[in-house]
Amino acid sequence: QSVLTQAPSASGTPGQRVTISCSGSRFNIGSNTVSWYRQLPGTAPKLLIYSKNQRPSGVPDRFSGSKSGTSASLAISGLQSEDEAEYYCAAWDDSVNGYAFGTGTKVTVL
Amino acid sequence: QVQLVQSGSELKRPGASVKVSCKASGYTFTNYAMNWVRQAPGQGLEWMGWINTITGIPTYAQAFTGRFVFSLDTSVSTAYLQISNLKSEDTAVYYCAREWELLHDYWGQGTQVTVAS
Numbered sequence: 380q381s382v383l384t385q386a387p388s389a390s391g392t393p394g395q396r397v398t399i400s401c402s403g404s405r406f407n408i409g410s411n412t413v414s415w416y417r418q419l420p421g422t423a424p425k426l427l428i429y430s431k432n433q434r435p436s437g438v439p440d441r442f443s444g445s446k447s448g449t450s451a452s453l454a455i456s457g458l459q460s461e462d463e464a465e466y467y468c469a470a471w472d473d474s475v476n477g478y479a480f481g482t483g484t485k486v487t488v489l
Numbered sequence: 490q491v492q493l494v495q496s497g498s499e500l501k502r503p504g505a506s507v508k509v510s511c512k513a514s515g516y517t518f519t520n521y522a523m524n525w526v527r528q529a530p531g532q533g534l535e536w537m538g539w540i541n542t543i544t545g546i547p548t549y550a551q552a553f554t555g556r557f558v559f560s561l562d563t564s565v566s567t568a569y570l571q572i573s574n575l576k577s578e579d580t581a582v583y584y585c586a587r588e589w590e591l592l593h594d595y596w597g598q599g600t601q602v603t604v605a606s
Contacts, residue, residue, distance in 0.1 A: 414592040423584055423596040424534065467534055471591045477550050480534040
């Protein structure tokens with residue numbers, strides 16, 4: 380049972396903006412940096428966003444992250460078909476002294 | 490460029506052991522901790538723990554104590570995950586992931602471990 384909760388699914392049409400939320404607590408999102416990962420079907424997760432909306436090299440600026448209190452969000456603007464994937468938030472959790480991944484959100488491009 | 494290359498798929502009987510390898514290249518192996526993550530069929534990501542690549546000291550998440558062992562061979566920049574007394578519920582894809590500032594910036598391609606009689 381993950382301590383970070385995400386809606387199981389989200390969808391949009393090409394070009395739309397989709398927002399994915401991640402709900403946690405003061406022990407994880409509330410006190411530690413949040414990162415986001417994208418997992419395309421059958422492949423390994425890939426780092427997408429970290430530390431106050433930073434993107435690794437090669438990640439387009441269509442992806443943006445934000446945090447407020449004990450929740451975080453990932454926004455995908457200009458949705459494209461290749462954005463169909465599972466998205467996970469993650470953060471260190473001080474209450475268990477371990478790393479927590481969110482439950483995951485499957486994004487579908489209609 | 491940074492690469493983590495894992496060993497191939499494994500099919501094991503219940504009660505057997507398996508050892509998964511993760512060979513790192515493109516960076517100084519001992520500059521970053523190595524984490525392990527499990528993904529059961531159709532499920533999300535589950536953090537298993539990490540190993541300090543300087544001291545070799547492992548830290549396990551609560552659900553992964555007892556039958557799971559992290560180890561290293563720094564001479565070949567390789568981390569290992571060994572699972573003993575395999576059970577059907579250990580069937581999953583296992584990933585190694587380099588840790589950087591409390592996040593995972595590079596991942597291995599994953600190793601499928603299937604436990605079946």
